[in-house]
Each structure stands twice: as C-alpha cells, then as structure tokens.
Amino acid sequence: MSKSRWSVMQIGKMKEIIGEGAAEALGEEIAARGVKKALIVTDDGVVAAGHVARISENLKAHGVDNVIYDGVRTDPLDEMVREGLKLLNEQGCDGVLAVGGGSSMDTAKAISAMKYNEGDIMEYTRHTEVRRGWKAGRLPLFFAVTTAGTGSQQSPYAVITNTKINRKCNVTSELFYPDLIILDATLTYTLNQKWTASCGFDTLAHAIDGYTVKQLICVPNDYYDTLALKAIELTGKSLRQAYAIPQNYEARKDMLVASDLAGLMLSAGTGATHGLANMLSKYYHVPHGESVGMLLPYVMEYNMIASPERFRKVAEALGIDTAGMTDMEAGHAAVDEVKQLIRDVHLPYVCDYIKEEKEIYNFLEESLPNTCNYANAREINYEAAEWIFVSAFRKE
Incomplete structure (x- = not known):
C-alpha cells in the first residue's frame, strides 16, 4: 500500500x-x-x-x-x-x-x-x-x-x-x-453490525453531549464546536452505510475520523447522556455505546431549551434542511433524526434490557451524583432523571 x-x-x-x-x-x-x-x-x-x-x-x-x-x-x-x-x-x-x-x-x-x-x-x-x-x-x-x-x-x-x-x-x-x-x-471491516451500531452511537453521543454541555453553552469555544459538528456530520452521513456494507472504505473511514474528533471532545466534558447511562452498564451490563445511544435523544430533548440554537446546528450537521424552522423546531427534528438512526441500525432499546419499568426506581437515586450530570446543560434532579429513563423505556 x-x-x-x-x-x-x-x-x-x-x-x-x-x-x-x-x-x-x-x-x-x-x-x-x-x-x-x-x-x-x-x-x-x-x-x-x-x-x-x-x-x-x-x-x-x-x-x-x-x-x-x-x-x-x-x-x-x-x-x-x-x-x-x-x-x-x-x-x-x-x-x-x-x-x-x-x-x-x-x-x-x-x-x-x-x-x-x-x-x-x-x-x-x-x-x-x-x-x-x-x-x-x-x-x-x-x-x-x-x-x-x-x-x-x-x-x-x-x-x-x-x-x-x-x-x-x-x-x-x-x-x-x-x-x-x-x-x-x-x-474496522471485521466489526459486526451490532458493534458498528454501538460504536457509532458512542461517537455521536460524545459529539452531541460534549457540544451541549453547560460550559460550552455559556462560554462557546470555536475549536470544540468545530470538532463536534464535524463528528456529527460524518456520523449522520456514514453510520448507516458502514452498518449496511462493512467493507465500504469511505464510510468506515468517515466513522473512524468521526470517533477521533469526538474523542477530542472528551476534554470538553460530557453531560447526562453519559452520567445516567452508567447505571445501565453497571446493573444490566449494557455496552457503553448502546447505553448512551438509548438515552441520547431523550437527554437532547430535555436539554433543548437551554440552547435551542445549538440544537439547530446539530440538526444541520445531521443533514436536516432547517429552512423555515424555528430553533426549537429544528432541535426537535434533530431528536427525531437520532431516533430514526437508532431504528435504522437496530440499536437496542432500554426495554430490551430492563423488563419492567419499576426497575428504573431501583437505581434512580444512585444515578444522580455523577460528574457528567453536573456538567449537563440543565440540572439533573430526580424528576429529570426519571423523565429521561421512563421516556427511553417507553420509546416515547
């Protein structure tokens, strides 16, 4: 070569x-x-x-x-x-x-x-x-x-x-x-579909979670913003293709570069997607990429009012035409696109691991004191965590 x-x-x-x-x-x-x-x-x-x-x-x-x-x-x-x-x-x-x-x-x-x-x-x-x-x-x-x-x-x-x-x-x-x-x-050609999906959502969660943490909303940083939006763009463009055809070199390269860029975002911090997902890994042994992917659209929806303009940019990075939309409408379109991506690559849902909704309350209080939750755009209290977990469980 x-x-x-x-x-x-x-x-x-x-x-x-x-x-x-x-x-x-x-x-x-x-x-x-x-x-x-x-x-x-x-x-x-x-x-x-x-x-x-x-x-x-x-x-x-x-x-x-x-x-x-x-x-x-x-x-x-x-x-x-x-x-x-x-x-x-x-x-x-x-x-x-x-x-x-x-x-x-x-x-x-x-x-x-x-x-x-x-x-x-x-x-x-x-x-x-x-x-x-x-x-x-x-x-x-x-x-x-x-x-x-x-x-x-x-x-x-x-x-x-x-x-x-x-x-x-x-x-x-x-x-x-x-x-x-x-x-x-x-x-990465030998990565099967399950792990391609899981790893892809790990990348997407790093990028979106990092881009919308409280610190970057209050004190924007062009370096981090550029990294995050490019990682989101590459993932939205190529995850489906890498999932469908494992030997698609360009799609695999896009995902590898996206993960590299999103990895740099880790120093900016991550929010409640990561803070809450730890419970799924701890008690149900959900792979990290799946656990953050399951919660991502619901944390996005919860955080949206903290910075609607940032979620508009997430939507645009995902390839959504936001012309004529308000920032909130564009943000909700981004949430819908992430949910569609979950369906397209067959990422599991919370209810695939947790069989009864009441089980959520066994770890809800424990999920709160996590440093990622403290960095989240909005406060993560008991009611917020409950809404996120229950909504994800119900696939709302």
Missing part, C-alpha cells in the same frame, strides 16, 4: 497516521522509537479477526519481538491491568501496543503507566480515599484502532472497573496520550 495515500499529523510527540493500509507502518514506527519487545494488548475477537497475527508479523519484520495479552473484555476490569502488567514484566517488554477499541486502549494506557508508578491502578482513580499522584513516566505507547467509537486514543482518560465495588472508575493522566495512533479503516 502506497504511503503517499496516508495522512500524517504530528502534535507534539504524538503522531497520527490515517489511511488505507496504515497499519503496515507500525513495525517501522515502533522500531524507530527504540522498542525491542512490545506487549500487544487486545481481545480475543480482534485476535480471531486476524489483525493481531498480521501486526505481530509486521513488528517482527522490523526487529520488534512481541508477546500478546488477549485478556481484555468490554468495560475492562482492574485485574486485567494487573494481569497484563505481570505478563509485561515477566516477558521483559519495553513498549505497549493496543490493537483494539477503547477497552484495549484503556487497559494499555494503565499498563504502560503502572510499569514505572507504584501501587495499584485503583489507587489512581477519582474514587479512592487516598489518591496517588503520578510520579514517573510510562513505557512507549502505541494504538492501532479497530473500532470507531470511544475515541480513547485522543483522551487522557482510562475507564477501569473496580471489581471490589463493581464501579467503573476514571483514571486520568497526561501519560495516557500515546506516541503513535494508527487509523486504518480496513481494521
């Missing part, structure tokens, strides 16, 4: 290569950074797809030995970080390469940093009583992205589940920005 077709971007020490076949650059790029043996962090699905074997051989062809940790699962657990770190130390690895989606990238981030920092990964979360600070650096860190959802490659966050309290915890560090990101859309 010709390198002339690859787009290369360098921001500080972080390099990003975008293009068809760009994964072929991994061996050369990793070797150039002095890595002799890499730990490949991945999951069994990516292994089964054949990506890991090809990348492993590519690394070896450039003198980079490697060992594979394929124990990552969706919503990675703290024990996976410990297992990966143990293997890294036993095998003498001096670099970490994630081949996968957000779960593999988050696990790789934690492993690379815990090589040189003391204690346990859970001692670095916001939810620990005596929180450690990062005192040292990390191993060289590389990402080959195989999904188009979390945008974790562009964020300083890792979401790791604390198995002692069954809670997803955020770990934050500048160390988590990688040395190299590979966006090769051909790696």
Whole structure:
C-alpha cells in the first residue's frame, strides 16, 4: 500500500497516521522509537479477526519481538491491568501496543503507566480515599484502532472497573496520550453490525453531549464546536452505510475520523447522556455505546431549551434542511433524526434490557451524583432523571 495515500499529523510527540493500509507502518514506527519487545494488548475477537497475527508479523519484520495479552473484555476490569502488567514484566517488554477499541486502549494506557508508578491502578482513580499522584513516566505507547467509537486514543482518560465495588472508575493522566495512533479503516471491516451500531452511537453521543454541555453553552469555544459538528456530520452521513456494507472504505473511514474528533471532545466534558447511562452498564451490563445511544435523544430533548440554537446546528450537521424552522423546531427534528438512526441500525432499546419499568426506581437515586450530570446543560434532579429513563423505556 502506497504511503503517499496516508495522512500524517504530528502534535507534539504524538503522531497520527490515517489511511488505507496504515497499519503496515507500525513495525517501522515502533522500531524507530527504540522498542525491542512490545506487549500487544487486545481481545480475543480482534485476535480471531486476524489483525493481531498480521501486526505481530509486521513488528517482527522490523526487529520488534512481541508477546500478546488477549485478556481484555468490554468495560475492562482492574485485574486485567494487573494481569497484563505481570505478563509485561515477566516477558521483559519495553513498549505497549493496543490493537483494539477503547477497552484495549484503556487497559494499555494503565499498563504502560503502572510499569514505572507504584501501587495499584485503583489507587489512581477519582474514587479512592487516598489518591496517588503520578510520579514517573510510562513505557512507549502505541494504538492501532479497530473500532470507531470511544475515541480513547485522543483522551487522557482510562475507564477501569473496580471489581471490589463493581464501579467503573476514571483514571486520568497526561501519560495516557500515546506516541503513535494508527487509523486504518480496513481494521474496522471485521466489526459486526451490532458493534458498528454501538460504536457509532458512542461517537455521536460524545459529539452531541460534549457540544451541549453547560460550559460550552455559556462560554462557546470555536475549536470544540468545530470538532463536534464535524463528528456529527460524518456520523449522520456514514453510520448507516458502514452498518449496511462493512467493507465500504469511505464510510468506515468517515466513522473512524468521526470517533477521533469526538474523542477530542472528551476534554470538553460530557453531560447526562453519559452520567445516567452508567447505571445501565453497571446493573444490566449494557455496552457503553448502546447505553448512551438509548438515552441520547431523550437527554437532547430535555436539554433543548437551554440552547435551542445549538440544537439547530446539530440538526444541520445531521443533514436536516432547517429552512423555515424555528430553533426549537429544528432541535426537535434533530431528536427525531437520532431516533430514526437508532431504528435504522437496530440499536437496542432500554426495554430490551430492563423488563419492567419499576426497575428504573431501583437505581434512580444512585444515578444522580455523577460528574457528567453536573456538567449537563440543565440540572439533573430526580424528576429529570426519571423523565429521561421512563421516556427511553417507553420509546416515547
């Protein structure tokens, strides 16, 4: 594959290569950074797809030995970080390469940093009583992205589940920005329809939730606004096509770039879509992309009066002709379009996981004290959360 077709971007020490076949650059790029043996962090699905074997051989062809940790699962657990770190130390690895989606990238981030920092990964979360600070650096860190959802490659966050309290915890560090990101859309061809839909709504939720947080409404930021609206545009244009034809390169590339842009939005914050969706993941094991997608149109509808003009721009980014509409009418058209997109890609509904409406009240109070809810455009109190969850359950 010709390198002339690859787009290369360098921001500080972080390099990003975008293009068809760009994964072929991994061996050369990793070797150039002095890595002799890499730990490949991945999951069994990516292994089964054949990506890991090809990348492993590519690394070896450039003198980079490697060992594979394929124990990552969706919503990675703290024990996976410990297992990966143990293997890294036993095998003498001096670099970490994630081949996968957000779960593999988050696990790789934690492993690379815990090589040189003391204690346990859970001692670095916001939810620990005596929180450690990062005192040292990390191993060289590389990402080959195989999904188009979390945008974790562009964020300083890792979401790791604390198995002692069954809670997803955020770990934050500048160390988590990688040395190299590979966006090769051909790696996403093997993503099935369920995960294409889930990852696509993860991207859309990051973009819309981030674009409409209280901070950006009160103090608009052209940088974030541009990122969010482009991510929304690409998702509205290409998610259906990527879902329908997995080998549609242009659609897959659009979704991969959209997820990258939306990942940059994470530093702007996210709102109640993310804050409330945690309950669905915690108690019903709903994949993250599905959980935020289920709630997204209802949080949009709830937030709309806080900034009707922003929701008009969301509608326009989704390809809706808003001529002759008021801002509120355009915003409601955006909500309807998101609901139609849910139907078109067969994203599950809340009622597919929660069988009786009364179950919502088991976790409603617990859903409120979440930092994402505090960033939301409008206050998320008990009545607001109830309306969002019940409306989503009823598919109103």
